[in-house]
Amino acid sequence: MKILFPLVTADIALFTVQDRNLRVLMVKRANDPELGKWALPGGILNPATDADLDETAQRVLSGKTGVDVPFLEQVATFSGATRDPRGWSLSVLYYALLPSDQVHAVAGRATDAIEWRDAFAPGSRLAFDHAALIRAALATLRDKVDRAALPLHLLPARFTLTELQQTCESILGRSLDKSVFRRRLKDEPGIEQLAGEFLYGAQRPAQLYRAADGFRF
Amino acid sequence: MKILFPLVTADIALFTVQDRNLRVLMVKRANDPELGKWALPGGILNPATDADLDETAQRVLSGKTGVDVPFLEQVATFSGATRDPRGWSLSVLYYALLPSDQVHAVAGRATDAIEWRDAFAPGSRLAFDHAALIRAALATLRDKVDRAALPLHLLPARFTLTELQQTCESILGRSLDKSVFRRRLKDEPGIEQLAGEFLYGAQRPAQLYRAADGFRF
DNA sequence: TCAATAGTGTCTCTTAGACAATATTGA
DNA sequence: TCAATATTGTCTAAGAGACACTATTGA
Numbered sequence: 012m013k014i015l016f017p018l019v020t021a022d023i024a025l026f027t028v029q030d031r032n033l034r035v036l037m038v039k040r041a042n043d044p045e046l047g048k049w050a051l052p053g054g055i056l057n058p059a060t061d062a063d064l065d066e067t068a069q070r071v072l073s074g075k076t077g078v079d080v081p082f083l084e085q086v087a088t089f090s091g092a093t094r095d096p097r098g099w100s101l102s103v104l105y106y107a108l109l110p111s112d113q114v115h116a117v118a119g120r121a122t123d124a125i126e127w128r129d130a131f132a133p134g135s136r137l138a139f140d141h142a143a144l145i146r147a148a149l150a151t152l153r154d155k156v157d158r159a160a161l162p163l164h165l166l167p168a169r170f171t172l173t174e175l176q177q178t179c180e181s182i183l184g185r186s187l188d189k190s191v192f193r194r195r196l197k198d199e200p201g202i203e204q205l206a207g208e209f210l211y212g213a214q215r216p217a218q219l220y221r222a223a224d225g226f227r228f
Numbered sequence: 229m230k231i232l233f234p235l236v237t238a239d240i241a242l243f244t245v246q247d248r249n250l251r252v253l254m255v256k257r258a259n260d261p262e263l264g265k266w267a268l269p270g271g272i273l274n275p276a277t278d279a280d281l282d283e284t285a286q287r288v289l290s291g292k293t294g295v296d297v298p299f300l301e302q303v304a305t306f307s308g309a310t311r312d313p314r315g316w317s318l319s320v321l322y323y324a325l326l327p328s329d330q331v332h333a334v335a336g337r338a339t340d341a342i343e344w345r346d347a348f349a350p351g352s353r354l355a356f357d358h359a360a361l362i363r364a365a366l367a368t369l370r371d372k373v374d375r376a377a378l379p380l381h382l383l384p385a386r387f388t389l390t391e392l393q394q395t396c397e398s399i400l401g402r403s404l405d406k407s408v409f410r411r412r413l414k415d416e417p418g419i420e421q422l423a424g425e426f427l428y429g430a431q432r433p434a435q436l437y438r439a440a441d442g443f444r445f
Numbered sequence: 446t447c448a449a450t451a452g453t454g455t456c457t458c459t460t461a462g463a464c465a466a467t468a469t470t471g472a
Numbered sequence: 473t474c475a476a477t478a479t480t481g482t483c484t485a486a487g488a489g490a491c492a493c494t495a496t497t498g499a
Contacts, residue, residue: 062308
């Protein structure tokens, strides 16, 4: 007999950038169904403790990775009788961004193997319909960046404009013109120049910036 | 005792245009909770018959209004322990568009009073959090139209460019420049001119158009 | 003819895109 | 000095916005 109530879960596509490549966090399933397959981190709603599904997502992500993200946004809801062998299921998909300098803070629980995968090629044979979920999350993220939203949550607290541009390029999958990119930032209230602070490398130092106070992606 | 499983519903914001005003369909609740208050048409998921939530939405809308719409799109999912007095609930919100010449086909069931409300002022004291749901659906719709998507599903099968422009204006809440509007349509594959067909009125007849074959909003 | 609406043309200003030029550092 | 990267400037073309103009009908 099939269950009478749908299984309600929150799944999270947690993105970060490594070596100029957009990555997504996958977890190897330690339980049936789909045992051993790779899936997005996700978990079942607990009505007793979760005030809403956003809290479910935060709780699940925190439990599976040990990190709390400042940014968690709904992508879409996937539902149906056949997407999970346990029966009628409904997943609300979220995406979140992890600053590249905090990747080390992500640690799977002893029981869970985790892996950062190329967001554009997360592998075949993923669990459930999670390949489609990743595509949807990616499309939402790319759409936002295309619309001039800046993915500052992927960067460290202090960053250079070149780093920001490369991050955008990683998401959009195409190169941007340096001049055009910077011109658009001129009247962008979301980022603030850190006067007098520079990143020193092998060549000309680069001006450092940070996200403005009330910044919302 | 609170229920252990969340109540899963699909709610639909069905829009149409009357007298150049964007309207949304409301239903007077015939049952507890919120009996007598106005709400968006919505209904509970039936896992036994609904293959997915899109089908729930279609079924519910069809049952409450008697119309099948060609266009039904997810807006967002609202959830939480407190939004419905019956307990933890989750609503997936959809929006749909009804051609203005099919408004007469909408008929509430004997038990349900229905009403078309101004989409921007649907009234106070709505049931549950449906005021917020309407705002969200409106924002999504406006956003799409702003991005050059044409709400052809709100128009009759044959329409003039002036009608199309007025429809867009109803949604955007601002007037558009005729010349700019038409210039953009020049290379829009979504609409086709009906050669030789005109709408005759009291003044100069207007060229008729229709949505192109594979048109998707 | 006029009023009313349909449809087009034109000018300006803004902005995106391409690409060149300049600036500043360590080696 | 040179190589490498940061940062700015300039030219052009496309598009948006404002607004005027022409076209076609019924009354």
